[in-house]
Amino acid sequence: MDTTLATFEKDVIAASTLAPVLVDFWAPWCGPCRTLGPMLERLETEYGGKWKLVKVNVDENQELAAHFQVRSIPHVIAFADGRPVDQFVGVLPEGQLRAFLDRLVPDGAEAARRAALAALEEGRRDEAYDALKAALAYDPGYDDARMDLIEMLLEDQRIDDARAEVELLSPKTTQGIDARFNALKTRLDAVDAAADLPPTDALEARVTANPGDLEARFDLASALIARRQYAGALEHLLEIVKRDRSFREDIGRKTMLSVFDLAAGQPQLVSEWRRKLSAALY
DSSP states (O other): OBOOTTTHIIIIIIGGGTSOEEEEEEOTTOHHHHHHHHHHHHHHHHTTTSSEEEEEETTTOHHHHHHTTOOSSSEEEEEETTEEEEEEESOOOHHHHHHHHHHHSOOHHHHHHHHHHHHHHTTOHHHHHHHHHHHHHHOTTOHHHHHHHHHHHHHTTOHHHHHHHHTTSOHHHHSSOOHHHHHHHHHHHHHHHHHHSOOHHHHHHHHHHOTTOHHHHHHHHHHHHHTTOHHHHHHHHHHHHHHOTTTTTTHHHHHHHHHHHHTTTOHHHHHHHHHHHHHHHO
16 A cells, blocks of 8 residues: 555554554665565565555655655654554565564454454444454453453443453552543442432432532432433533532542543543633642
């Protein structure tokens, strides 16, 4: 695949979140490029989709070449998870080239997780579930894959299954400062709390009758988080922050931060409420 400045974000940065991408900076007049290019194309086929080759003609894309400080070609830069992770200049012997690729290609667990994310992006949820289970079969301690699975289970309202998977997370994740885990725990805690709370209309009536009833506000926010009604939850959490930062050890602000992670798929919502929280704090 050839790419340009206009398509680089999609062809390389976004694509590298699903599988590593090698970007080959070359030019038609470059003799070594004509040696390396076919070798990379053959190996791309041989590796069967474990990595992707993208080519940049430096004569036609001088801005891209300048951005990546390409001064001599062929120049190959490897991208993974949206960023450059390795590179080489010139033509490597095939053995060294294979070693370079083997360092880049993800192991079985990571490859399965990437396949799951790709399937999820395309709406193939059953395949995503199967791929995440495969990733965890390769590596039961792969917490990122397990949290992917927990997020899917929560989205599908499989709350008990999600709780069971949380129990299998490592202490490193559950006892450390992991923003993603804290967000998932906030959602599960909200679901647990909502089961024992009065109906939301009763909670809303309590808040209307007494706007300073912060317990009622937090209970209402929890009920809304459990329903994934994040805007409404953030409204009440922000009011708690404004009225009393010390309430339950700053739980209003802390819960807002977790909701931002839960609502990561709604960037405009998150951006709006981050600004409101910042204004309230400062």
